Amino acid sequence: MEQFSAFFLQHREAIFIVILSIFLGIEVISHVPAILHTPLMSGANAIHGVVIIGAIIVMGHADTTGSMILGFLAVVLGTLNVVGGFVVTDRMLEMFKKKK
């Protein structure tokens, strides 16, 4: 029990953010029309590319060659996720604008 309260109190801000973000995520997209499912999935896909921040931090403190290589790889993959995700979403959505 003590371990649990220590954990909870130490991380309560993060836990708050997690819980509120869950509700936010549900609320934000619950009324999306079916035609936007694919672009929305793709857009959300790009947003979780935020993992690149972690990759940059890891790479920024890498000291051995091995961690340097892995860090480099992580940044490249994270960037692929971000850039590819946003560009592909934009390409899909570009087609919707030509409505008559």
Added chain:
Amino acid sequence: MDGISPFPFGITILEITYVIASVLFVIGLKMLSHPLTARRGNILAAFGMGFAIIATILFHKKDGEPIGNIPLIIVAIAVGTVIGWVIAKKVKMTAMPQLVSFFNGMGGAAAALISMMEFPHISPDLIARTGMANGHVLAILLGLMIGTISWAGSMIAFGKLDGWIGDMRIKAMKYVNLTILTVLFGFIAFIMTRDVQASSELTPLIYIMFAIAVVYGVLFVMPIGGADMPVVISLLNSFTGVAAAMGGFLYNNQAMLTGGILVGSAGTILTILMCKAMNRSLLNVIAGVFGGGGKSNIAEGGTVKEISLSDAAVLLSYSKKVVIVPGYGLAVAQAQHICHELDKLLDEKGVEVKYAIHPVAGRMPGHMNVLLAEADVPYEQLIESDEINPDLPNTDVLIVIGANDVVNPAAEDDPSSPIFGMPIIKARDAKNIIVMKRGMGKGYAAIENMLFFNEKTRMLFGDAKNTLQNLVNEIKSL
């Protein structure tokens, strides 16, 4: 800058940027769910991401140490940007689902790599204080597990959608997967209860765990039928979101935390919405029951009747109302442009042409809308199935182009059919039905379609693009 001050300038800028980025993610996602604002929403979220990345490189400090290796980081970002940009711009619209899956996998892999690199560097102070059982270790292990599963699973989904990996269905798969999943959680529990001075002593365990997670990711997606792949991609998408959030937990980074969890929860809801559109439960999808698992008791057979191109041309030209039901066959044949030509031609002859879009037509919900929009088909001509169904009895000709399961009456008639209960386009209500198909193969769900044997149905066999082209020529020459 002023490293002595307890509130250094750089960190303030960094944290403010993270707040702005998080707000832009939320607003971007919100705008993405409305057709008119979607594109701006995407760009807004991209700006948020850009700010967060730049601020991290410039201002982030870990134990007072600024980010090093900046030239290499910039090279890595440049490499990723060029590759990502080129792939995203070059790939055909029909390959969109596998592309989303591919990029999703990259994010998962990045999350897994971060965990692998951070694990040996867990602060010895922390371990001395709490042992291995602390939130830090848990975040690393969960990030590794979820990120790896998402990566491996996405790659398999990518391969399946691209057609170079087939389905693998073994009845025992469910139990095998459940066992592996238990083992993975066992690993987490085992690592967290070890009594060590430094986490690096346990590093080999991390690699074993990584390998098992790869196996799980592969086996998790292998048995799932192609028609269910969008649901799986959406699910893996939310997995990667959670993996990214674990990174946020690890670095006490609010941008990663909000961004990751937001996608995790939005992705889960989206997954459920997709399942609803197919009238299936998520569990059902994961267990891989769809497509071949269930046996329909409708006997095969009956005879199909073909129609000649000239007859089809005449039939269409003298109709009042025509409804086109496009499916994935239309997409793979790249026939959306010629299809639009057909509808314009008929429109000039005074025929009213509408498209009936099933929510899961194509390989992803909304996929068909994207493809038809690419071919300049006006938005107003695309009608969702619920709306068009009551109108079908007044429809003179209904053309099914490369669609199968979404018009299969078994969904209404045959309780033993695996797709029973799925909302369909009630094609058989139309006065005449023309089905364009490559051959008598079954649809993605691999079940017999009685619509093809209906007495009102006429078949036009061949590649959708060629057939449509010939049909257009035929109508022009009338």
